[in-house]
Amino acid sequence: MSATLVRPARRRSLALDQLLIVLALLVCWQGAYAYAGSSAITSPFATVAYAISMLEQGWFWSNVGATALAFVSSLAIASLLGVLAGLGLGLWRFAGDVTEPVLAALYTIPKVTLYPLILLLFGLGLSAKVAFGVIHGVIPVTLFTLAAVKGLPPVLLRSARAMRLSPRQTLLHVLAPAVLPEIFTGLRVGFSLTLLGVLIGEMFASQKGMGFLILNGINLHNVKLTTAVVLIVVVTAILANAGLLAADKRLRRQR
Amino acid sequence: MADALAGAAALPGAAAPAAHASLRGVTRVYPGAAPVHALGPIDLDLARGEFFSVVGPSGCGKSTLIDVQAGLAAPSAGEVMFEGKPVAGKVPDGIGVVFQEDASFPWLTVTDNIAFGLRRAGVDPAEVRRRVEYAIGFMGLRDFARAYPVQLSGGMRQRVCIARTLVLQPRLILLDEPFGALDQQTRLLMGDELLRLWRETRATVLLITHALDEAAMLSDRVGAMSARPGRFVDLLKTGWPRERDSSLVAEAGFGAITARLWSHLRAESLKAMGGAPP
Numbered sequence: 001m002s003a004t005l006v007r008p009a010r011r012r013s014l015a016l017d018q019l020l021i022v023l024a025l026l027v028c029w030q031g032a033y034a035y036a037g038s039s040a041i042t043s044p045f046a047t048v049a050y051a052i053s054m055l056e057q058g059w060f061w062s063n064v065g066a067t068a069l070a071f072v073s074s075l076a077i078a079s080l081l082g083v084l085a086g087l088g089l090g091l092w093r094f095a096g097d098v099t100e101p102v103l104a105a106l107y108t109i110p111k112v113t114l115y116p117l118i119l120l121l122f123g124l125g126l127s128a129k130v131a132f133g134v135i136h137g138v139i140p141v142t143l144f145t146l147a148a149v150k151g152l153p154p155v156l157l158r159s160a161r162a163m164r165l166s167p168r169q170t171l172l173h174v175l176a177p178a179v180l181p182e183i184f185t186g187l188r189v190g191f192s193l194t195l196l197g198v199l200i201g202e203m204f205a206s207q208k209g210m211g212f213l214i215l216n217g218i219n220l221h222n223v224k225l226t227t228a229v230v231l232i233v234v235v236t237a238i239l240a241n242a243g244l245l246a247a248d249k250r251l252r253r254q255r
Numbered sequence: 256m257a258d259a260l261a262g263a264a265a266l267p268g269a270a271a272p273a274a275h276a277s278l279r280g281v282t283r284v285y286p287g288a289a290p291v292h293a294l295g296p297i298d299l300d301l302a303r304g305e306f307f308s309v310v311g312p313s314g315c316g317k318s319t320l321i322d323v324q325a326g327l328a329a330p331s332a333g334e335v336m337f338e339g340k341p342v343a344g345k346v347p348d349g350i351g352v353v354f355q356e357d358a359s360f361p362w363l364t365v366t367d368n369i370a371f372g373l374r375r376a377g378v379d380p381a382e383v384r385r386r387v388e389y390a391i392g393f394m395g396l397r398d399f400a401r402a403y404p405v406q407l408s409g410g411m412r413q414r415v416c417i418a419r420t421l422v423l424q425p426r427l428i429l430l431d432e433p434f435g436a437l438d439q440q441t442r443l444l445m446g447d448e449l450l451r452l453w454r455e456t457r458a459t460v461l462l463i464t465h466a467l468d469e470a471a472m473l474s475d476r477v478g479a480m481s482a483r484p485g486r487f488v489d490l491l492k493t494g495w496p497r498e499r500d501s502s503l504v505a506e507a508g509f510g511a512i513t514a515r516l517w518s519h520l521r522a523e524s525l526k527a528m529g530g531a532p533p
Contacts, residue, residue, distance in 0.1 A: 026397075129419075153356065155354050156360065158354060158358070159352075159354065161327055161346060162325060162327065162346050162352035162354075163376075164376070165375050169375050173371075173375060174360070177360070177363075178360075178362070180362075183470065
């Protein structure tokens, strides 16, 4: 239900559990290092040290900038298209009923198989990365938005009519707040998947970005670089997702 | 302070002899490949300030009756009037509707839920506060003013919905099985509150219910409806005084009323279930 109802003792033990999970992951990492050796992975300590040293390098930040630009553009496009499509399909019930299974089926396609096609369409560079990110993110956002509109209890709209609301007031004061939490969940899922799409895009046809650094590290057998970049991406993604999850819970607190 | 809720008192021309609300030859047919004749033809006149209940078997078109009178649905034939004007395509000013389902907005606190309609109507904030304050007190929601609906029981949420309608000062209140989802004790107590509200607001009330005791205890008049397509098979006056409450259930007349209602509904309910009366 809500964070306010979680007793402090439970919250403490929750934090402890999460700390234990992080520790377990570190132990696994160290174990993998001990097993595979420095030709495959670097130790946690060495990785963190190298990652910190990278933060002072100009080339690192220009790669971060490239990924950030591609990611923010993808996310903006995927969110806008997804929300608009979801609202449209949700309000136009017939189209929604026809499209929903098709979208769900489309989504199961391994999207990486489409990447050569994307490259032919958009060429190497930013636009291909963005397109690939959008392809990953747009369908979940659409499906969540569609579900939000379809799941809206009809009595809320009937109440709006009974209280003599104008269509604009109904949209703004009933429809929007009613579907917002669900749409936000869709955006949160879209966030992760768009990031995935952009990184994959950078790995295979790009001269810049975090995905490029990872693959470059592998190609040049620069294990230190690969591991450190992966660590930074993972930590960033986890922190961002935790933030979004907290906001999501806040929005749902009243449900 | 009672005037905070009383819409009827402020109405000009309150002495008009015509019915406050009326249905004349109203039918409702749901179109489609196999059209469903849900309601009517129905004739009904509600006197100003009257408490009228409708009982009937499930699926007899009781809710359709509310929709049509409220202007939420258009009749297929016939004429719907409210305060001398035809009701067409839109809920007229002065009609308030309470639905069977929980219609509280989960993203708003109790206070904001109740103030919702007033704010959308652009009522002066001081006036909004005054009416909401009063309604919160009247409906016994003082302790929950800042709570969200999810923190409330079903009965409390329904009170929020009633309060939300009440602050708009409707002169005709339509209630579509508002206590249908509540347990028996809560239902009786909510019935008492509804009576109190009716006396205080001087509004006309049209209540749809499937509970015979509720109809018998609350109403000035009760209409018993037939199985679909719903028509009135009996209109009966209870003859209760205006000052009344749920202790009426102990009156001798109460049993006679419920018995008479049941004699109609038993046959109609059997029809609705597909059987024939033995």
